[in-house]
Amino acid sequence: KTAGIFIESMDELTPERLLELELLYNPERVLIEWNGMWNQDDLQLPDDWRLYQQITIIDMSTFDLYVANMKPLLYAMIKNSELVICNRCDGIEDLSGYRRTLKSMCQRGEIVFEDSEGEIDEIADEDLPYDMSADVIAISPEAYGIWYIDCMDRRDRYEGKIVEFTAMVLKSPEFPKNYFVPGRMAMTCCEADMTFLGFVTKAREAKDLQTKQWVKVRARIAYEFWKDYEGEGPVLYAESVQPAEPIRDVVQF
Incomplete structure (x- = not known):
């Protein structure tokens, strides 16, 4: 059994609110789908919650705009990710520069590029x-x-x-x-x-x-x-x- 809870504001996403939800639903695990316009550094979890895994999915068709205008938000989202999936890479010829940008922010994470045909081996x-x-x-x-x-x-x-x-x-x-x-x-x-x-x-x-x-x-x-x-x-x-x-x-x- 699953339950979907929508949080409309970062102000609502407090340790106290998360504990209320834990008591209400007694979940085996919690999956948080993060709002890309919120700063992930502001996330506070209850003391007894442990972050098990972090995965970031990036739409590469808008990546340049995001880097140019919201790089600190991007950095906060990916710096602790175990896996960064970059999809919609169709038509992008040189992905090596994007890899370096992402890897410099997320050194221990795996970076994967995908287009409509699947995973891309981007640098020779x-x-x-x-x-x-x-x-x-x-x-x-x-x-x-x-x-x-x-x-x-x-x-x-x-x-x-x-x-x-x-x-x-x-x-x-x-x-x-x-x-x-x-x-x-x-x-x-x-x-x-x-x-x-x-x-x-x-x-x-x-x-x-x-x-x-x-x-x-x-x-x-x-x-x-x-x-x-x-x-x-x-x-x-x-x-x-x-x-x-x-x-x-x-x-x-």
Whole structure:
């Protein structure tokens, strides 16, 4: 047995109101279909409710308008999603830019594009702004965001490859010996939402590095369990780490 309850205003969606509904219907589970014009950060659940899964469905025919005018609302909706389904992609030729925009906001979620014929595999090796067949894949400063997002998603494409890029050092006492994170600051939503994007790296030079130092890293990409990834993800094994000039621009998607 199911019950559908319509909430007309965000002011009505309070923990007290949700508890009243729980007592009234004694539900086994609650499914909330969210109003896209409400800020999901404002949602407050009763203390004993647990969010089990979040799925976001996006109409790509209106996506550009939404990003241009309501990006903070979009960010609030997708940042914790496990799955983002982007439908109505018919006629959109280049989806890789949309993937980077969404993945920068929802790094651990799966992004799926669909048109009227089904799921789309939206990016091929030849579309990337670096040479995947090179012995050392040179990642330019402009391509860093593309590489970061694609590397997270495509283990089959990057495992065992050697890359070279320039990044800023992040170190922490919590890291094991000889580990650091080279990365770049990225704008995921607006200037108030800046994120450091980098992959954990093992290097013999790590002990001599300082946080905020800029380096050029040449490393082999592996995929291993790392607690901060909450599972397996890219782990870099450095062949060389050398001082480099800072990159002033932030990564944008």
